[in-house]
Amino acid sequence: MLKKRLTYFISIYFFFSFNALSDQKINIISEINNLNSLEFEFQQKINDKLEKGDCLLEFPGKLKCNYYDNKQKTLIINNKKLVIFQKRYDKTYFYPISKSPFLNILYKENLIRLIKSGKLESTKDNFQLIYNIEDEITVLFDKNNFELSGWKIIDQYNNEIIFNLKIKAKNVIFSKNTFKLPTNN
Numbered sequence: 001m002l003k004k005r006l007t008y009f010i011s012i013y014f015f016f017s018f019n020a021l022s023d024q025k026i027n028i029i030s031e032i033n034n035l036n037s038l039e040f041e042f043q044q045k046i047n048d049k050l051e052k053g054d055c056l057l058e059f060p061g062k063l064k065c066n067y068y069d070n071k072q073k074t075l076i077i078n079n080k081k082l083v084i085f086q087k088r089y090d091k092t093y094f095y096p097i098s099k100s101p102f103l104n105i106l107y108k109e110n111l112i113r114l115i116k117s118g119k120l121e122s123t124k125d126n127f128q129l130i131y132n133i134e135d136e137i138t139v140l141f142d143k144n145n146f147e148l149s150g151w152k153i154i155d156q157y158n159n160e161i162i163f164n165l166k167i168k169a170k171n172v173i174f175s176k177n178t179f180k181l182p183t184n185n
Contacts (some may be wrong), residue, residue, distance in 0.1 A: 024127055025120055029112055031146040039169040045162040059108045062179040077102060078179045085182050092182050104137060105151060114139065
């Protein structure tokens with residue numbers, strides 16, 4: 001009899017836990033659907049190296065980040081192209097991002113698909129959405145307001161990238177040239 005009751009309570013617990021996380025996915029998707037752009041500060045850790053800066057993100061597929069470093073680095077993603085410009089050294093580096101996990105974050109449809117099919121876990125501070133494609137990607141959402149708060153990925157060079165962000169503004173309209181890629185130098 002005790003075994004039946006225990007099985008019953010465990011079943012109810014998992015049922016309500018699953019439904020609660022399912023509701024959280026709906027809230028996160030609603031937040032993403034109402035989002036066209038973000039302005040945010042970030043802290044990025046690649047292996048043991050910590051970098052900070054600020055970014056502008058515009059759906060679909062546009063990101064511009066200015067790093068607070070001595071190289072005066074700027075990263076720009078404009079659809080399928082990634083450019084890193086180091087103002088201090090006047091150097092420009094071009095990279096393809098066709099296989100990058102960024103494509104799952106910078107395109108709203110991809111992000112929503114990832115949310116729907118990924119595994120959502122609740123932690124003390126946030127919701128972690130874990131999705132396995134060729135590589136694992138974890139997208140973080142604030143537990144209080146369901147806003148995007150960061151991600152964890154493994155890049156093409158096998159580096160672990162932990163990217164945390166703090167939103168400063170939403171749905172800002174950026175100027176036409178904000179995400180313009182620099183020319184080759």
